[in-house]
Amino acid sequence: MDRTPARRDAPDPRPSDPPPSQPPLPDPEVPEVPPGYRLAGYRITGPIGRGGWGSVHAAERESDGAPAAVKLLLPTLLTPGQRRTMAELARREVEFSRRADHPALVRTFAALTLDDPGRPQLHGAVALVMERAERSLQDLLADGGDLPPDRAGRILAEACAGLAHMHGNGWVHGDLKPANVLLMADGSVRLADFGLTAELDGTHAYVPPLGSPDHVPPEWWSERAGPRGVALRPSSDVWAFGVLAHQLLAGGLHPFPGATPRARALAAQSHARAGRRPRLDERVPPAWRPVIAGCLDPDPAARPAASVLAAAFPVDLAADLPAGRGPVGGPSRRRIALGAAAAATALAVTAAVLLAGPDTPPPPGSPLPSAGTPVAGGPATPVPPPATGPLPGALPPGADVPADLREPITQAARRCPEPEVTPALIAAMLKAESGFDADAARPETQEYGIAMWTPSVFTAWAQDGDLDGDKDYMSPPDAVISMGSYVCWLAQQFKRRGLREDLPGLLAAGYRTSDKTVAEARGVPERAREHAARVRAYLAEYTAP
Numbered sequence: 001m002d003r004t005p006a007r008r009d010a011p012d013p014r015p016s017d018p019p020p021s022q023p024p025l026p027d028p029e030v031p032e033v034p035p036g037y038r039l040a041g042y043r044i045t046g047p048i049g050r051g052g053w054g055s056v057h058a059a060e061r062e063s064d065g066a067p068a069a070v071k072l073l074l075p076t077l078l079t080p081g082q083r084r085t086m087a088e089l090a091r092r093e094v095e096f097s098r099r100a101d102h103p104a105l106v107r108t109f110a111a112l113t114l115d116d117p118g119r120p121q122l123h124g125a126v127a128l129v130m131e132r133a134e135r136s137l138q139d140l141l142a143d144g145g146d147l148p149p150d151r152a153g154r155i156l157a158e159a160c161a162g163l164a165h166m167h168g169n170g171w172v173h174g175d176l177k178p179a180n181v182l183l184m185a186d187g188s189v190r191l192a193d194f195g196l197t198a199e200l201d202g203t204h205a206y207v208p209p210l211g212s213p214d215h216v217p218p219e220w221w222s223e224r225a226g227p228r229g230v231a232l233r234p235s236s237d238v239w240a241f242g243v244l245a246h247q248l249l250a251g252g253l254h255p256f257p258g259a260t261p262r263a264r265a266l267a268a269q270s271h272a273r274a275g276r277r278p279r280l281d282e283r284v285p286p287a288w289r290p291v292i293a294g295c296l297d298p299d300p301a302a303r304p305a306a307s308v309l310a311a312a313f314p315v316d317l318a319a320d321l322p323a324g325r326g327p328v329g330g331p332s333r334r335r336i337a338l339g340a341a342a343a344a345t346a347l348a349v350t351a352a353v354l355l356a357g358p359d360t361p362p363p364p365g366s367p368l369p370s371a372g373t374p375v376a377g378g379p380a381t382p383v384p385p386p387a388t389g390p391l392p393g394a395l396p397p398g399a400d401v402p403a404d405l406r407e408p409i410t411q412a413a414r415r416c417p418e419p420e421v422t423p424a425l426i427a428a429m430l431k432a433e434s435g436f437d438a439d440a441a442r443p444e445t446q447e448y449g450i451a452m453w454t455p456s457v458f459t460a461w462a463q464d465g466d467l468d469g470d471k472d473y474m475s476p477p478d479a480v481i482s483m484g485s486y487v488c489w490l491a492q493q494f495k496r497r498g499l500r501e502d503l504p505g506l507l508a509a510g511y512r513t514s515d516k517t518v519a520e521a522r523g524v525p526e527r528a529r530e531h532a533a534r535v536r537a538y539l540a541e542y543t544a545p
């Protein structure tokens, strides 16, 4: 097979980049930012941490030494496809940061692109100068130990106020997780990291298909990504808030069982399929249980709106707080007018609302104000159900496709907006490539694994299908999801060139040879005819009524 460099170098149609939850980039690749480095009137003083897309540094304002943090998004570390995604994340982050104006949202003081040709690794990086936090909720959880419920309650109250403000102004955060809830030196809380934040367009917002597997809702996995990305609702944030609340109130424990993010995501999906809410850890205080359970409702439309939750934790961000009842870590410039007893009462009210309906009793059958309800006082319109129904070209139950491949195959198809890229087609291609043999190997042509990837080519398309933090062509989920990404791109290329007839044959041939070879032949090239015929035959088998 000649999977030519054209395929390797071709632009990735969809972000196949590491989700933000992936482990940090390897040390040697992260450029040192020298202490004292100056930008936009700030001086970098040292490193704070790293995320999937760059690094965060402590800084101080040159004029008065006021503390700040600088987040650098580093395009030099990335492949061209990843660079585009990062540019999109940076654009979102800058756009939202400029418009965000709430005490529970981290403030950005400056956003700029570094112009420093003398330091090629930093040149072109996007820099966001923002308020500096003392630590994140993730750090707090990593320290272990249970937080007293009132302390946890105050953190959650402020986070929820930030979320409600975002939703009320037509934004979805998109990446709510402990690392993105920052605890300030004055004890107050800020939501941060707006790279996946998007403005609602009707009932949904659209973002690149990235997210933290531990905090995306079950319906996220079955959303088909369109040209604008994956559709998110405010209810996705509410789900993430439920997970986060459980973690905070149960010593860091995720509400779904499993040793890895993938296992927990699968557990969440299987609960959702069965229409069940999770069993909450016994450490979660009684007043919180219905609240968290409501946030983790499998039906997005049934989750409470952030504004309903926030109303139950009446955070007065301007009022003074009597001494001795300060929020986490000491006095705050923004005070919380909510003591533990009041919090419990408020939560009890919320619990009652979530269990029995809003406090003004609704007519029988009326829906609760939910996270799916349009924001900013818009008219309530029904929220479309999540795209969980069978896909066109879904695999028939009796097909000879191994059971453990069905989910990655279905996911690979769902993530492609091209209707011809169906589970049946991907399964047919896999069968023709390797006969579903995960250990298949053809060393003479350097093709390995279930999707017969050439390692150097795989690198350009690699996705982490099994969410183990690694992208491995010998791992069937990784190989299959990556194959879906490449086949999706091929479909788009061929259509763009007017090659629409016998698309399955073209895709099979393109995968086996290259997009260029097929484009030049204006059809299935001679040497791939037999292979394409096999794929068509398997496809017919998998789509037979």
Ligand SMILES: Nc1ncnc2c1ncn2[C@@H]1O[C@H](COP(=O)(O)OP(=O)(O)OP(=O)(O)O)[C@@H](O)[C@H]1O
Pocket: 019, 020, 021, 022, 048, 049, 050, 051, 052, 053, 054, 055, 056, 069, 071, 106, 130, 131, 132, 133, 134, 135, 136, 175, 179, 180, 182, 192, 193
């Ligand atoms: N304004 C800030 N002040 C102090 N620490 C911060 C600030 N912003 C981010 N951090 C910390 O810096 C680290 C890296 O943050 P970053 O946003 O780059 O990645 P992340 O949120 O951990 O992961 P990803 O962005 O890949 O989802 C995290 O530990 C985060 O808590």
